[in-house]
Amino acid sequence: MNYLELSIEFEDLNAFVDVLKQELADLGFEAFVDSENGFSAYISSLEFSENKVSSLLQNHNDLIHTYTLKEHPYENWNEKWESSFDPVVISSTCVIRASFHKEFGYDYEIIIDPEMSFGTGHHETTRLMSSYLLDNPPQNKDVLDFGSGTGVLSILSEKLKANYISSVEIDKLAVSNAIKNGKINNCKKIKFIHGSGESIPNMAYDLILANINKNTIMSQWDYLLKVSNENTSIVLSGFYEQDLSDLIQFSSRSGLIPLYSSLENNWAILILKYAKNEA
Incomplete structure (x- = not known):
């Protein structure tokens, strides 16, 4: 099963970004990854409706600077996440890491194996x-x-x-x-x-x-x-x-x-x- 990646950039990042994420989620988008000027949203090719997505984006055309749509094989996602997922140190006692990272020896080590989800x-x-x-x-x-x-x-x-x-x-x-x-x-x-x-x-x-x-x-x-x-x-x-x-x-x-x-x-x-x- 392939996945589609919708990448959106905005003229100005504001609270509307979260509203649009929710509207895309209502159309079947399953995961969102923030970027410097916007975010990328992901949906199964089986769930994707070009007409509905195009209509939604047109409704917000004045706020969206640019967007692109790419198709990716699903099996590539874990590899992509692993290559970009660094441990997150919350405090001197807590870290969020993946199972492929070394142990930190902290009191609280939260192991999150990254998949295509927030x-x-x-x-x-x-x-x-x-x-x-x-x-x-x-x-x-x-x-x-x-x-x-x-x-x-x-x-x-x-x-x-x-x-x-x-x-x-x-x-x-x-x-x-x-x-x-x-x-x-x-x-x-x-x-x-x-x-x-x-x-x-x-x-x-x-x-x-x-x-x-x-x-x-x-x-x-x-x-x-x-x-x-x-x-x-x-x-x-x-x-x-x-x-x-x-x-x-x-x-x-x-x-x-x-x-x-x-x-x-x-x-x-x-x-x-x-x-x-x-x-």
């Missing part, structure tokens, strides 16, 4: 979320990792002694990869789930992690609230600094207040608690 730890938001977990270990907590990608945050949560983790991801290829990564890391407490908000198990979580874009956070918000309680911490990332005020205002309508936020290269993380439990 979540190798190179993105700023994955590093922000990982750093949060290291600073606030979810020991004995039930964790929801919503938009879990290849399972990096779920795996780190288990290594940090979480009680149970629901790992929910809409990208089928990423879920398949996450299951493999869970096995590589000898994970026993993670349930990997393909789906979106309606697929979240009906239970109350102590910690909710959502590393997704602003629009998806807002559209799936009620599902996250449904599985939270007054003691739940909600940690959001996957959005830009300029989106912080909107998300703080949006979440305040549900009785949540910001504990703090942090930035890396214009990407943000926001930690929320219910108002009466802000201490």
